[in-house]
Amino acid sequence: PPGRKVLIVYAHQEPKSLNGSLKRVAVEELSKQGCSVTVSDLYAMQFEPRATRNDIVGCLHNSEEFNYGMETWEAYKRGGLSSDLIEEQKKVQEADLLIFQFPLYWFSMPAIMKGWMDRVLVQGFAHEFPNCYDSGLLKNKLALFSFTTGGSREMYAKGGISGDIRYLLWPMQHGIMHFCGVKVLAPHICFAPEYASEEKRKEMLTAWAQRLKTLWKEEPINCSPEWYFK
Amino acid sequence: PPGRKVLIVYAHQEPKSLNGSLKRVAVEELSKQGCSVTVSDLYAMQFEPRATRNDIVGCLHNSEEFNYGMETWEAYKRGGLSSDLIEEQKKVQEADLLIFQFPLYWFSMPAIMKGWMDRVLVQGFAHEFPNCYDSGLLKNKLALFSFTTGGSREMYAKGGISGDIRYLLWPMQHGIMHFCGVKVLAPHICFAPEYASEEKRKEMLTAWAQRLKTLWKEEPINCSPEWYFK
Numbered sequence: 112p113p114g115r116k117v118l119i120v121y122a123h124q125e126p127k128s129l130n131g132s133l134k135r136v137a138v139e140e141l142s143k144q145g146c147s148v149t150v151s152d153l154y155a156m157q158f159e160p161r162a163t164r165n166d167i168v169g170c171l172h173n174s175e176e177f178n179y180g181m182e183t184w185e186a187y188k189r190g191g192l193s194s195d196l197i198e199e200q201k202k203v204q205e206a207d208l209l210i211f212q213f214p215l216y217w218f219s220m221p222a223i224m225k226g227w228m229d230r231v232l233v234q235g236f237a238h239e240f241p242n243c244y245d246s247g248l249l250k251n252k253l254a255l256f257s258f259t260t261g262g263s264r265e266m267y268a269k270g271g272i273s274g275d276i277r278y279l280l281w282p283m284q285h286g287i288m289h290f291c292g293v294k295v296l297a298p299h300i301c302f303a304p305e306y307a308s309e310e311k312r313k314e315m316l317t318a319w320a321q322r323l324k325t326l327w328k329e330e331p332i333n334c335s336p337e338w339y340f341k
Numbered sequence: 342p343p344g345r346k347v348l349i350v351y352a353h354q355e356p357k358s359l360n361g362s363l364k365r366v367a368v369e370e371l372s373k374q375g376c377s378v379t380v381s382d383l384y385a386m387q388f389e390p391r392a393t394r395n396d397i398v399g400c401l402h403n404s405e406e407f408n409y410g411m412e413t414w415e416a417y418k419r420g421g422l423s424s425d426l427i428e429e430q431k432k433v434q435e436a437d438l439l440i441f442q443f444p445l446y447w448f449s450m451p452a453i454m455k456g457w458m459d460r461v462l463v464q465g466f467a468h469e470f471p472n473c474y475d476s477g478l479l480k481n482k483l484a485l486f487s488f489t490t491g492g493s494r495e496m497y498a499k500g501g502i503s504g505d506i507r508y509l510l511w512p513m514q515h516g517i518m519h520f521c522g523v524k525v526l527a528p529h530i531c532f533a534p535e536y537a538s539e540e541k542r543k544e545m546l547t548a549w550a551q552r553l554k555t556l557w558k559e560e561p562i563n564c565s566p567e568w569y570f571k
Contacts, residue, residue: 154391154393161384177354177358178535216455219512223456274515282509286449336508
C-alpha cells in the first residue's frame with residue numbers, strides 16, 4: 112500500500128542471477144503498489160561482514176579486553192558506531208518490511224549477510240534485555256526470507272536427506288528476527304533453480320510477483336517450535 | 342594420541358576472552374597428548390568472509406554470468422583457487438579432527454567463520470554429488486563445535502524461550518559437517534560466561550581440558566533429526 116517502506120537486503124554477486132531477478136521483481140512490484148523501496152546490495156557495497164574494533168569510532172569502553180557486544184552497545188548509545196552501520200540501522204528503522212534475498216549457502220545465509228546481522232542488529236538498537244522476542248525493539252516490523260536452494264524440494268522434505276527446510280529457518284527467523292521483535296512472514300523458496308528449465312525459472316519470478324500483490328494481507332507465522340519442527 | 346592432527350578454527354577478536362582461553366587449553370592439552378595442532382585464528386588472519394570473483398585466479402569458466410559455486414568447483418579442479426583458500430584446504434585435508442571455537446552470534450557462528458565454511462568447503466574438495474553426507478569427501482574426519490553463549494542454559498532448554506540449543510546446531514553440524522562426510526562429536530557449550538564468576542569460568546576451562554583427555558574415545562552423535570529435535 113502507498114506509503115509503506117520496504118528494505119531489501121540482497122546478497123548475490125551476479126545481477127543476471129535468479130536472485131538478482133527476484134530482487135528486481137520485488138522492487139518493481141512493490142514500487143508499483145506505491146511502496147518506497149530501498150535496496151542494500153551487499154556485494155556491490157562490499158559490505159564488511161567481520162565484527163571488529165573498527166565498528167567503534169573513538170575510544171573503547173574497556174580497551175583492556177575487547178568485547179564486541181559490549182563495545183557496540185556502548186558505542187550505539189553515544190552515537191559512536193561506524194558510519195556504514197549507522198546507515199544500515201537508519202534503513203531498518205524506517206522500514207515496515209525487511210526482505211532478505213539470497214542463495215542458501217550451507218543451510219544458512221551467505222557470510223556477507225550473516226555479517227549484516229552480526230553488525231547491524233546491535234544491542235540498544237534491535238533488542239535490549241529484557242526487551243527481546245515479542246518485546247524486541249524492532250517490533251511492528253515484518254521480515255521475509257526469500258531464497259534459492261541448490262538441493263531439490265524432495266531433499267528438503269521431512270523424510271528427505273537434508274531434512275525439512277523449516278529446520279534451518281529456526282536460527283534465522285526465530286533466533287534473529289523474532290528475537291528482535293520482528294514478525295516473520297512465511298519464507299519464499301525457489302528450489303534448485305540451476306536445474307530448472309528457463310520456463311520454470313520464469314514461473315518462479317511470476318509466482319514471486321504474484322505473492323507480493325497480496326503480501327500485506329498475510330498473517331505472520333507462529334514463530335514457535337511447533338511451526339518449525341512438527 | 343601421538344600423530345593425530347587437529348585443526349582449530351578460532352573466531353574471537355580478543356585473546357584474553359574465554360574463547361581465547363578455551364583455544365589455548367585445547368592447544369596445550371592436545372599437544373601434551375602428542376597431537377600436532379594447527380590454529381586458524383580467523384580475526385588475526387583478517388580472513389575474508391565474502392565469496393567473490395577474487396577467489397578464482399585467472400579466467401572464469403563463464404564470465405557472462407558469475408556463478409560462485411560453479412566457478413570455485415572449476416577452479417578447484419584446475420588448481421585455480423586463491424592461495425588463502427588452498428592453504429585452508431591443506432590444513433583441513435591433513436586434519437583428523439576439526440575443532441570450531443567461537444562465541445555464538447545470532448544462533449550461529451560469527452560471519453567470519455561462516456565465510457570460512459562458504460569459501461573453503463568447495464565442491465570437488467569437500468563434496469561432489471553424489472558424494473555427500475555419509476559419502477562426503479571429508480569422511481574419516483571428526484568435527485567438534487565448541488562455543489560460548491550469551492543466553493543461559495535455561496533459556497536454551499527445551500521449554501525455554503530460545504528453544505533447545507540442539508535446534509540451532511542442525512545447520513552447522515548436519516548441514517555443513519555431515520554433508521561433507523565429517524562425523525560430529527557432541528558440542529562443547531559454555532553457557533553465559535559473561536555472567537559467571539571468575540571461579541565458574543575457571544571451572545569451564547578445567548572441564549574442557551578434562552573432556553579433551555578422553556576425546557578420542559568418544560562416539561560421534563547420531564546426526565539425524567532424532568538427535569536434534571526429539
